[in-house]
Amino acid sequence: MNIAQTIRGRRSIRSFKQESVSRELVMSLLNDAVWAPNHGLREPWRFIYVESVEGKAHLGDLALDAARRMKRVRLLPTKLKEVMKRRLVDIPAHLVVVMKAQKNEHKREEDFAAACCLMQNLQLLGWEQKLGMFWSTYEFIHFPEFKEGLGIREDERIVGMLHMGYFNRVPSPKPRTPVEQKLTVW
Template identity: 40%
Template sequence: MSIAEVIRERRSIRDFKPDSIDEATVLSLLEDAVWAPFHSKNEPWRFIFVSKPGKERFIQMVADSYLRMDQYKSMPPEQRSQLGAKLKAAFHAVPAFLLVIMKESESRKRWEEDFAATSALIQNFMLLAWEQGVGTVWKTNPYIYDRLFCDNMCLQSDEKIVGVVQLGYPAELPEARERVSASQLFTVL
């Protein structure tokens, strides 16, 4: 498959088979994904992989974060508990999670360069995974901004979660969504 085909055929997968994704597969994908371009001499990223052994603890921390952040404050209490159960069930249906973490710089220029590089790494990872038959979806749900959640995940005070990549083998492949042609967004000076 060509790079163009992988880019055009990749889909965000939200419905996974129950098959697990092993650490070796994820690490192998990351070994290639880290070749994303970066501006500084230091690669600004690190990773936390969550699979079966740590998944229950991770899911509970996410649920606790949502309650702590009062994400459901407008709902009646009975709906809140149902939503918490639905959230946990949805997370249990995901075979593995990859938290992609970036060291934050106080320099705005460096921060933006590091964020762009880390985002490029995530895209590399997702394309490499797709090429290997592994489905992914990049999430930036509210819990990644909860400082206590981040502390519980052992992030340093100068680190941020850029995204959580949910991954597993696709149960089904969604249809492609239309894209606006680049020619409609292209300006020549």
């Protein structure tokens, strides 16, 4: 498969087999993904890998506790909140991508862009290994109780979470707008 086929073929996977994801595989993929372009070679990222039953339960508790601050979640029945937590816990592995939040806005934006490139690299590399992922940026990842519970420092921010696992079915592609409709040429 060439790069264009991998880019066009990759899908966000939300339904996973209950098969563990090898930490060694994720580390190997990350060692390639970190070759993402990053200004000044700052390598602004660090990672939290959650794979154990206890770790996933902790992540689910933190997510549910933080999400309760959101009105649309607070009003849900308790049973539905537990289903939400269970869905998170049932995913084989999670990677939280954390970046240093530079005080300088320009550097902060450069670092955020670099971390996003790294996350896309990781998804493409995983796809080649039949490892599916979806990238989430739930609102609660920025809430203090969630960040504190994961050990995120004051000078850091969460870029997003990659939920990952092996899959049985590849979703159909959704159409993309031709670039000609979005291109301005001067």
